[in-house]
Amino acid sequence: MSPIAALAVRTAGGPLEAVTYEPRPLRDDDLRIDVKFAGICHSDIHTVREEWGAAHFPIVPGHEIAGIVSEVGAGVTRYKVGDRVGVGCMVDSCGECEFCKDGQEQFCEKGNVGTYNSRGFDGEWTTGGYAQAHTVSERFAVRIPDEIELDVAAPLLCAGITTWEPLKRWNAGPGRRVAVVGLGGLGHMAVKLAVAMGADVTVLSRSQAKKDDALGLGAQHYVATGEEGALESLKSSFDLIINTVSADLEMDAYLATLRPLGALINVGLPTKPYSVSPFSVVGGTRTLGGSNIGGIPATQEMLDFCAEHGVGATIETIAAKDANAAYDRVVAGDVRYRVVIDTATIPTDGADLESASA
Ligand code: NAP
Ligand code: ZN
Numbered sequence: 001m002s003p004i005a006a007l008a009v010r011t012a013g014g015p016l017e018a019v020t021y022e023p024r025p026l027r028d029d030d031l032r033i034d035v036k037f038a039g040i041c042h043s044d045i046h047t048v049r050e051e052w053g054a055a056h057f058p059i060v061p062g063h064e065i066a067g068i069v070s071e072v073g074a075g076v077t078r079y080k081v082g083d084r085v086g087v088g089c090m091v092d093s094c095g096e097c098e099f100c101k102d103g104q105e106q107f108c109e110k111g112n113v114g115t116y117n118s119r120g121f122d123g124e125w126t127t128g129g130y131a132q133a134h135t136v137s138e139r140f141a142v143r144i145p146d147e148i149e150l151d152v153a154a155p156l157l158c159a160g161i162t163t164w165e166p167l168k169r170w171n172a173g174p175g176r177r178v179a180v181v182g183l184g185g186l187g188h189m190a191v192k193l194a195v196a197m198g199a200d201v202t203v204l205s206r207s208q209a210k211k212d213d214a215l216g217l218g219a220q221h222y223v224a225t226g227e228e229g230a231l232e233s234l235k236s237s238f239d240l241i242i243n244t245v246s247a248d249l250e251m252d253a254y255l256a257t258l259r260p261l262g263a264l265i266n267v268g269l270p271t272k273p274y275s276v277s278p279f280s281v282v283g284g285t286r287t288l289g290g291s292n293i294g295g296i297p298a299t300q301e302m303l304d305f306c307a308e309h310g311v312g313a314t315i316e317t318i319a320a321k322d323a324n325a326a327y328d329r330v331v332a333g334d335v336r337y338r339v340v341i342d343t344a345t346i347p348t349d350g351a352d353l354e355s356a357s358a
Helices: 042-048 150-157 159-169 185-197 208-216 251-255 278-285 296-309 320-331
Strands: 004-009 016-021 030-039 065-072 084-087 090-092 133-137 177-181 200-205 221-224 238-243 258-266 287-290 315-318 338-342
Touching: 016 320, 030 084, 030 150, 042 320, 065 133, 065 150, 084 150, 090 133, 150 159, 150 185, 150 296, 150 315, 150 338, 159 185, 159 238, 159 296, 177 185, 185 200, 185 238, 185 296, 185 338, 200 208, 208 221, 251 258, 251 278, 258 278, 278 287, 315 320, 320 338
Parallel strands: 177 200, 177 238, 200 221, 238 258, 258 287, 315 338
Antiparallel strands: 004 016, 030 065, 030 133, 030 338, 065 084
């Protein structure tokens, strides 16, 4: 196997650069994947900028991976060369604890192994999906149905499953009023999935700028939260709020928009603590909770649901040389609605990234 062309960040807050690395030899249960598209998740940015704490550099980010199986280990049973597959946020777990056995590998008692910036059970640091190939145990790959193009499938591997989980857990569906805070990568997937589940969906975005898009995605209502009195006018409106925002939010004001017994579920991971009055949750017996990605069986279920309902991400496909600029645009909330890197444009010779031709 020749070296893999990839994009890596070498130091905290540094830029993505073109690199090559040696992949591990194929293990019996491994798939080698010819990666076609890799989504840029805000978590990639939080990680390489060390906004969540110390990271291990260099990092090849990327946990929204879509591609084609190019090679299989001797013991692989579920996939064959040519299959369309995806890889999300995890690449290993113990496989033996109660959560792993239940298909909830994200809660593995030994700690799941993240797709990048994570130490595997073999002691090696993991390497993510901004690359032309990825090597992963077949247990952590999922099948991308033929109905979904690989580019619009990639973001489903994180943004899709992360919003699918709380929508399912809190019974989004007909007769349920769901609000989505923040129309970004996760937010727009939450809207599409909740609409496909039959819920009544409201988008809560900072300004009016994304209104037409939100209604185009199928949301029934749209409120610009930056406008005077916007949240006050929504008192006791929602059964479920999915908050995807990566910045401070006034939790008490959002909790007040829940109906009795409603739940505000945070999937966004800002760096500062939330401030919450106990009265905001005790009044109305409301829940303030969180949700962390989702397991492998649920990821497959989500992909099959998306195929059945014609759901894929709304993407901007970029060349590798534009990935650094894309990071800044994600932070500014200026992406509609997920950036996906066309991995064929990653320089194969470790050349200067910004001057590489697309
Ligand atoms: P994103 O594309 O940047 O979307 C976040 C959205 O938040 C923006 O589009 C923007 O929407 C809104 N926003 C509100 N206040 C903002 C501000 N001050 N600055 C910028 N944007 C603001 O991010 P993402 O990839 O969807 O990720 C969202 C969060 O979820 C991140 O913290 C990420 O790390 C986290 N995450 C969590 C999990 C999990 O398992 N829980 C998994 C993946 C990602 P409007 O313009 O509509 O206001
Ligand atoms: Zn992610």
